[in-house]
Amino acid sequence: MIRFLSSKKAETAFQAFGLLAITVSILLLAVLIVDIIIDAIPRLSPDFFTNYPSRRPSQAGIGSALVGSLYLMLITAAISLPIGVLAAVYLEEYARPSRLTSLIEININSLAGVPSIIYGILGLQLFVRVFGFGRSLIAGALTMALLVLPIIIISSREAIRRVPTSIRHAAYALGASKWEVTRDHVIPGAFPGVLTGCILAFSRAIGEAAPLITMGALTYVAFLPNSLFSQFTVLPIQAFNWVSRPQVEFQHNAAAAILVLLVVLVALNFTAVVLRHKFQRRVA
Helix, strand or coil: CHHHHHHHHHHHHHHHHHHHHHHHHHHHHHHHHHHHHHHHHHHCCHHHHHCCCCCCHHHCCCHHHHHHHHHHHHHHHHHHHHHHHHHHHHHHHHCCCCHHHHHHHHHHHHHCCCCHHHHHHHHHHHHHHHCCCCCCHHHHHHHHHHHHHHHHHHHHHHHHHCCCHHHHHHHHHCCCCHHHHHHHHHHHHHHHHHHHHHHHHHHHHHCCCHHHHHHCCCCCCCCCCCCCCCCCCCHHHHHHHHHCCCCHHHHHHHHHHHHHHHHHHHHHHHHHHHHHHHHHHHHC
16 A cells, blocks of 8 residues: 555656646747747848848848758658658568568668768768769758658658558458559558658758758858759758857847748648648548
């Protein structure tokens, strides 16, 4: 009885401590966001979204960084989505258990936890120097594709596993082939989870600056990229550049860029939730 009471008190204390920690974290995050909003509001104007970086804080904007982030994510998605989803389908539906398959799975799970700066070093050596792409948009996109591929594969495999086995057996009983079952039943059933995982992976990628800085992306770009081999910059790098400046006006520019990036990330996460709910109802 005494042991039961002591364990009950310990559980209650642990829950109270956890609730307190969550409350303090939310309050600190709210204070930080409010501070960013206060600094950012004076700089949020149409010119801020269309102007290029400038040595004059009042004339500086995120035009090139915003377009660079958009192009980078589109190219990254075009590279990583087909490879990641097809790899997940192969590993779950076609690959037979073997040492090679186990080795591949272990490596994928390990790569998902590798710090992003390691991918930047890999991109610098492989795409910038060995392949000779230079500090270009395609080199950055390939580096970010390597970063998100393990996340896409893992989330897609989890979504495929959630498709009931009874659906596969029913399709086989009706004479469907392996590919027909995968194409017509498994992939549509797993699509909500796959889509959500991919959007969340790109949400992580769009906020990454370390791998791009490591591979040599520019911090001052006063033009828009016009090809895959153009030099580029992105929102996190532009914000990092402004934060490192001593002038208070550049700090406000950085706060505005961070706020825009936060809005983009929240919009991506909200889109993932909405699309998941919508497609789950459609599949059901």
